[in-house]
Amino acid sequence: MKYLSFFLLLALFACRDTQPPVEEPFQGPELPTNFPAPSYDLTLNPVTEAGFNLGKKIFYDRILSRDSTISCADCHISYSAFSHPDHPTSHGIDNLFGRRNAQAVQNMLWEKEFLWDGGVPNLDLVPLNAIQSPVEMDNTPAEVLHRLKQNAEYKAMFKAAFGTEEITTARFLQSLSQFMAMLVSANSPYDHYVRGESGGDLSAEALEGMALFKAKCASCHTTDLFTDHSFRNNGLLDDFSFDKGRYEVSQLPEDIGKFRVPSLRNIEATSPYMHHGNLKTLEEVLDHYASGVKDSPTLDPLLRQPDGTLGIPLTATEKARIISFLKTLTDEKFLRDARFAE
Amino acid sequence: MQKFYFWALALLTAVMIIPACKDARDDEFAGFGSVEIEFENQAEGDALVFGKNYTNAAGESLQFSLFNYYISNVVLVNENGDRFVAPKDSCYFLCKHDDPDSRLIRINNVPAGNYTGLEFVLGVDSAKSVSPVTERLGVLDPATGASGHYWSWNAGYIFMKMEGNSPASANPDNKFQYHIGLFGGFNSPTLNNLKTMKLTVPAEAARVRQGKEAPHFHMVVDALEVFKSPNVLSIAANPAVHASPFSKNIADNYADMFTIDHVHNH
Incomplete structure (x- = not known):
């Protein structure tokens, strides 16, 4: 009898080991209880797993820049709260320097205006600045959309995120917002x-x-x-x-x-x-x-x-x-x- | 007795005719039609030609190479003063000099009537300038229709873009460049260069009728007015103007560059 319970216990562990790991269901952005209400209207752009994954891929993709050398993440690095450590100002395309320190990308849902001078009122429109800046990516949004449309993987990801393969300005920008929306820091x-x-x-x-x-x-x-x-x-x-x-x-x-x-x-x-x-x-x-x-x-x-x-x-x-x-x-x-x- | 018949007949005729007339007039003003507005850019009294020599109010010789502007929020005013406001989803146009099709705009579903007044905004109004990205379509899509007409660093549309060259400009290639925007700011105030035009037809009203061809407002847009009044703009002194306090002077000038030359009814 003593041995039986031992074997039962062993069997139990064995069962647990053979079970597939439980997939954590996708959680949208954390809305901490000690924060005020977000400024960003999440109902206009609900964050989904597919949208977040697409936005993340774009954030890390260098095809955003004219010569495919610079991604968002080159100046916004995750381990420094998406700022640019040790860089007073960042070097963009052709090793050109910007004028201002690359800011952290965190808790964006609670911001009302973006960039050091508040030149952009809505998170969705922020990436256009870096794409077009002659010292950052020096590209045009039209060219970026054109490149995404050539890419089968992107087409599939847009379909997963937005229902169809159509790649529009709004979808492109909203997926980046979905990635940035998830960057909530409230566990210090x-x-x-x-x-x-x-x-x-x-x-x-x-x-x-x-x-x-x-x-x-x-x-x-x-x-x-x-x-x-x-x-x-x-x-x-x-x-x-x-x-x-x-x-x-x-x-x-x-x-x-x-x-x-x-x-x-x-x-x-x-x-x-x-x-x-x-x-x-x-x-x-x-x-x-x-x-x-x-x-x-x-x-x-x-x-x-x-x-x-x-x-x-x-x-x-x-x-x-x-x-x-x-x-x-x-x-x-x-x-x-x-x-x-x- | 004859006199009685005469008057009875006259009365009967009148009774029959008056409602008939009234019915005809009611029918005439029933339903909806369209209007067309054509923007003809001119300089020195003739159609504007890129690369041709002109002289501005400061006496400087110049040639144009680009002249684009946003027209939005079209309002038609009829002879009774009733206003028809073009719906928000179809009232934004980017008129480009080198694209004649873009300078012929059409407003549909206009109630039948005789229109004597035309109002519009030069630029993109502040509500649209702060609208969600999903509502920025067609000529307002920063990546497509509004390409080159959107400031990404100071989020907003460039209302008017005028470029060219002049010996008076000390810039490389003698270029001059005026990019005028600024809608007044989203959370805190900034300069506001939006201008609303309120124009009246010179003679004939535009007759909008159901099932009839659209009447045609022929607008003349005087490109040299940008240099003229109320502020004489010297290319030598200001060869490039973008988002700056000085841009107000140019906006004040383009506020009176439009006139309705004539209305063409078909």
């Missing part, structure tokens, strides 16, 4: 902390840093998205002749030198920093805000203290604590998610 230690989940034990230093952050940084880096989506001049430069920022879109003089307030999620993994990419470390970033702010007519009023000094007063200890807090925004699960990597 900070997220676990605010949602009261396991893995949310923050160090005393990080908690002190959080309090300092709320007092000194959170007027611009608001909500759990860590941005108020506004355009501000943060005093990085005082000469904007090279890049006028938001002004280039709005043509309003009060917008000269203003750039989008970026999210701080995965900030540890997205060096270098700022629109110009000229700050390499978080220490340099906080030094900038503490003592490096440059004056110009459009400098953000929050960076002018009542006594006339510029910037945000921070001691060395405070800076270290804030950096400790910022590192709790690193979402290892997102950075290493095999669904998103090439």
